[in-house]
Amino acid sequence: MHYFPNKNRYLEMKYNRVGKSGLKLPAISAGLWQHFGETDVYATCRDIICRSFDLGITHFDLANNYGNPPGSSEEIFGKILRTQLQGYRDEILITTKAGYDMWEGPYGEWGSKKYLVASMDQSLKRLGVEYVDMFYSHRFDPETPLEETMRTLDLFVRQGKALYVGISNYDLENTKKAVTILKELGTPCLIHQPSYSMLNRWIEGGLLEYLRKEGIGIITFQPMQRGLLTDTYLEGIPSDKAATLAEIGITEERVALARKLNEVAKKRKQTLAQMAIAWVLRDGKVTSVLVGASTVSQIEDNVAALNNGTFSPEELTQIDSILKA
Ligand SMILES: NC(=O)c1ccc[n+]([C@@H]2O[C@H](COP(=O)([O-])OP(=O)(O)OC[C@H]3O[C@@H](n4cnc5c(N)ncnc54)[C@H](OP(=O)(O)O)[C@@H]3O)[C@@H](O)[C@H]2O)c1
Numbered sequence: 485m486h487y488f489p490n491k492n493r494y495l496e497m498k499y500n501r502v503g504k505s506g507l508k509l510p511a512i513s514a515g516l517w518q519h520f521g522e523t524d525v526y527a528t529c530r531d532i533i534c535r536s537f538d539l540g541i542t543h544f545d546l547a548n549n550y551g552n553p554p555g556s557s558e559e560i561f562g563k564i565l566r567t568q569l570q571g572y573r574d575e576i577l578i579t580t581k582a583g584y585d586m587w588e589g590p591y592g593e594w595g596s597k598k599y600l601v602a603s604m605d606q607s608l609k610r611l612g613v614e615y616v617d618m619f620y621s622h623r624f625d626p627e628t629p630l631e632e633t634m635r636t637l638d639l640f641v642r643q644g645k646a647l648y649v650g651i652s653n654y655d656l657e658n659t660k661k662a663v664t665i666l667k668e669l670g671t672p673c674l675i676h677q678p679s680y681s682m683l684n685r686w687i688e689g690g691l692l693e694y695l696r697k698e699g700i701g702i703i704t705f706q707p708m709q710r711g712l713l714t715d716t717y718l719e720g721i722p723s724d725k726a727a728t729l730a731e732i733g734i735t736e737e738r739v740a741l742a743r744k745l746n747e748v749a750k751k752r753k754q755t756l757a758q759m760a761i762a763w764v765l766r767d768g769k770v771t772s773v774l775v776g777a778s779t780v781s782q783i784e785d786n787v788a789a790l791n792n793g794t795f796s797p798e799e800l801t802q803i804d805s806i807l808k809a
Contacts, residue, residue, distance in 0.1 A: 597633075
């Protein structure tokens with residue numbers, strides 16, 4: 485099937501500058517952790533990526549271990565890049581990461597140079613590209629000297645294997661250390677990727693303000709708490725899925741909270757998913773929000789969150805009081 489991208493793809497999306505850098509990210513970026521593996525339907529993966537690009541999403545977020553089996557998301561995205569998106573590499577930002585378990589033995593996870601260098605080469609091969617736009621240390625390694633991890637990020641930029649580097653899931657204290665080391669090496673930390681949602685506000689405890697002060701971009705993940713903050717479970721959790729969903733924090737107790745938030749969303753004439761995304765972007769502090777989607781209609785619904793991104797003080801107070809109750 486030949487794909488011709490929508491000629492108007494850049495008209496509706498908002499592009500935000502990443503901290504003090506020269507780069508801009510779409511306000512909504514596509515995350516390919518779930519639903520983009522070898523065990524998923526290829527045609528659906530392809531359609532979601534193409535529709536995302538049509539809607540102005542230029543940034544696709546991956547990691548070495550994404551997909552089932554791990555690595556298959558990068559392979560699938562690479563295949564779509566070589567087919568449907570052939571000729572559009574310069575309009576697209578590809579992100580990958582390393583830090584979590586990827587292969588057996590002592591060199592298959594965390595933050596050593598040995599692991600990161602091998603992982604980067606594997607990712608480039610799976611994606612079929614010469615460089616990625618951003619490479620992240622996926623998590624802080626308490627055992628490897630931080631200098632070693634940061635030096636390896638710096639190396640990737642000097643080798644031309646990554647244009648920019650960032651960190652993900654680092655707490656405030658280790659973020660400060662990483663930022664200082666990278667600054668000394670002459671490769672600035674472009675961006676931090678932490679989790680953030682109405683139900684998970686840990687970055688408001690200092691990290692968000694620090695990153696803004698330093699001119700570092702912030703791209704947050706899981707605005708919908710993996711589906712909890714969407715319409716999917718508002719009618720109740722199917723009993724055959726209850727145990728699996730409880731493992732990822734989707735319980736009847738939390739769905740009751742989602743129902744209350746949905747009443748606010750309905751008054752705003754938004755779906756709950758749209759309000760969850762708009763809330764993350766509400767005050768311009770977050771550069772981009774990463775969203776996952778299992779269907780084309782979900783990505784359409786999510787991008788439409790930008791049509792109503794403003795919250796009145798009353799709405800914000802109402803949301804806060806629901807969350808505090
Ligand atoms: N750096 C890190 O450590 C890290 C960790 C986690 C995630 N991430 C990044 O963040 C991305 C997003 O995370 P995520 O997928 O876990 O969480 P999410 O974006 O909060 O949730 C996505 C899920 O919500 C459901 N959904 C999405 N839009 C919907 C809509 N409009 N209506 C109804 N349901 C909707 C879908 O679930 P169904 O399956 O029910 O359809 C979808 O898979 C990942 O792909 C990854 O790129 C990064």
